[in-house]
Amino acid sequence: MDSLSAFNAFVRAAEARSYTEAGRLLNVSPSAVTKAVSRLEERLGVRLFHRNTRGLTLTQEGALFLDSCYRIFSEIDAVHAELAHSKITPMGRLKVSLPMVGELIMPAISDFVSAYPDIELDLNFTDHLVNIVDDGYDVVIRTGKGADSGLISRPLGAFHLRIVGSPAYLERAGMPIVPRDLMVHACLHHRYATSGRIRRWPLEVTTTERGLVLPVAVTSTAIEPLITLAERGNGLACLPDFAIRQQIADGRLIVVLDEYMTFASVLCAVWPSNRFIAPKVRAFVDFLTENLFPRVDG
Structure with a gap:
């Protein structure tokens, strides 16, 4: 015995x-x-x-x-x-890794916290590629499709990058018609905190426009300051559409050069492949799937 x-x-x-x-x-x-x-x-x-x-x-x-x-x-x-x-019952500590852009989905996460008070949420923001198992994460939010072996991935929703500016800025500086018109505009850029590299604006350009280096008015490792600067008329910014849907809908920001934009991606939730999915993980992933990207009827 x-x-x-x-x-x-x-x-x-x-x-x-x-x-x-x-x-x-x-x-x-x-x-x-x-x-x-x-x-x-x-x-x-x-x-x-x-x-x-x-x-x-x-x-x-x-x-x-x-x-x-x-x-x-x-x-x-x-x-x-x-x-x-x-x-x-979904409960206990839930350790989640998010990219720096993940700060923009905090309204949905705030609603999750209110809906599941028995879950202790531990959020870690980084652009480093984390090791889910070795670093002890329950869920990782990533951009891009697919998952490594031994992991499960579920898409939370698709998004695009869009170039936007305020009505006041565009009235003052003019509406860009083709990508090379950006050379005379104040461009507000996102810079990766991990590498220091400025994120390229994904524009489809002609042969003569290849190698176009856009002007730099401001760089920021966070997206929120770029949204604020664009809204206040300080220039044009290239931003994920899920972060500025409301500003576009109510006219605070206007989309330009959309026909030249080539970027589309997916925000995914990734978690370890186990026989049993913990209720707290299932609740978090299901909630974000339903609430992160609002569905437009009709």
């Missing part, structure tokens, strides 16, 4: 005051119970029972050990109950 089985044999024998009755209750032979208790006594270095013709009585050490066994089995029952509850 293993340790827990031996503990259980001891408890049954103590309660029944008989090896024979304990064996009947456990569906094993009396000799199996006797051997389990004897091995326990050897390992503990104490006698647990007084044996006589009337049956078994606990020694002082046996009575103390019985109380300890009750506490151990009570803790095990509590753990089983907690795990059974967690299988159906």
